[in-house]
Amino acid sequence: MTAYIIAIGIIALIYVLLALSLNLQWGHTGLINFGLVAFFAIGAYVSGVLSLNGWPIFLSMIVAVLAAAAAAWPLGKLTLSLKEDYLAVIAVGFSEVVRNVLENEAWLTGGPSGLPGVPRLYADAPPAMRDMLLFMTLVVAVIVVVAMMERLLRAPFGRTLRSVRDNETAAAALGKDVVSFKTRSLVLGSGIAGLAGAFYAHYLTFISPEQFTPDVTFNVWIAVIIGGSGRNLGVILGTFLLILFLEGTRFLNDVGIGLDGSQLGALRFILIGLALVLCMLYRPSGLFVKQERV
């Protein structure tokens, strides 16, 4: 049971990192990154491939973060001077193209059958301790990311991001380089998603393209929106609710609602879609906060 809770906890914390990444981009800056999973995938594969080639894990994780951040930069350059919708659709497309590349460039990525045998973090520790140590590391990583974000967001940089989110024209009129601030937010957030990906690869030790479908992106979106965009603690709470929901629906069969696997998956996403629509209609600032129009 403890092992199960730690396993769920590790996945939940990886999702928390993804949610924090999206919260920086969407919650604080108003960027619609529908391609979040691409940066998660880049982080996972870069760290996986490098460590399989003998790089120290710590170093390959750092390179993974940098690679995910670097991949976001041209995307930002291309779309962020245009209407928000452009980033939204182009990012979805980007994440699908990334997945196509992972599937087809088998010499590098192992192709559709994936990349087995990615080295673990704390490989020397006894198995029971290993996951516990990873769990603690992730807790520390989340605390560090939250602390950095809070620090950053209190600084003039964060105030500018929020002004860009709330009224772009006004921010531009005050002489802020709106596109540059948006790009930096996208790049920084993608770096965090890359970190999540690196942890994911070293935890599962096996990564394949089918783990990086747009479904991941929209799971994180619902967590951020339910938790209350722009509030780090709310977003963490939203992520735990999401994981509870995903894990909880797994037990539907035990209470006598017989659905096959594909129907169960479909039902989850129908509910996620419904939740998105209802949130936008009735509680656009999240479930746990006093409502003000975003």
Next chain:
Amino acid sequence: MPSLIQLLQSVVDGIANGAILALIAVGLSVIFRLNKFVNVAHVDLATVGAYATLFLVSGFLPVFWLAALAGIAVVALIGYLSHRLVYRRLDGQRSITLIITSIGVAFMLRYLVTFIWGSNQRSFDLPLMRAVRFGDIRISPYDLTIVGIAVAIFVGLFVIMRYTSLGRALRAVADNPSLARVSGLRTEHLLTIIWVAASALAGIGGILLAVKTVITPYLGWAMLLPAFAAMIFGGVGSIGGTFVAAIIIGIVSEFAAMYWLPTYRLAAIFGVIVIVLLLRPQGLFGTKAVAK
């Protein structure tokens, strides 16, 4: 290296795919112009059209074209309801709110289809037809029909928009909704017409796509990036531009499949988007004002 015949053959295939793409993209483009957001759920209406037709043709309505018409009506109804029940209530909200709402609607449509019919590949039970030969190039009669239907629809759209009072009213609403309203046009009514028509066209596109390929819950979703590419390449809100751009994109992706890898069709379309945004972000026939 592919021969000239293969090259021409892939141009022909590209035109047929592009014609279908145009039918799906035109609604996306017009709604972006009018309601100022990319309605992501629009492409999933194509999926609904294909499944509704499949359901009807294997049940109550065994005549294919009747089932297809009924399927299109179902899609039009869903488009109408989604506008009426969801998007209209968010009128005046920022487009970011509307896009996220539309992704929610898209999920509901796609996974409702998955829930009911499962995720296995299906296809229409249509008779095989001998390809028509033009010299060494073979064209399937289905492709000819698809292109014929698409061209007829676009000619119809052009005539309506250019020569009828309805078209004039629609253009007025597209140009300046508030001016149209104070001039006495019933903008709500006109917007409803546009949503119904755009949805019906997506339904037609979905059914034709299903005739040409196979039916899966991702049929429409896979068209999101291509349709978006056709929209910005053609110029947002430009009906003729969307058609021309969609044909070009259809051909480009066939070339990518032949010279590169079939799975890199999407990457090639992504490349088209990058080039368009770098060189001409307003598209072939667009005005600069819409891109921002």
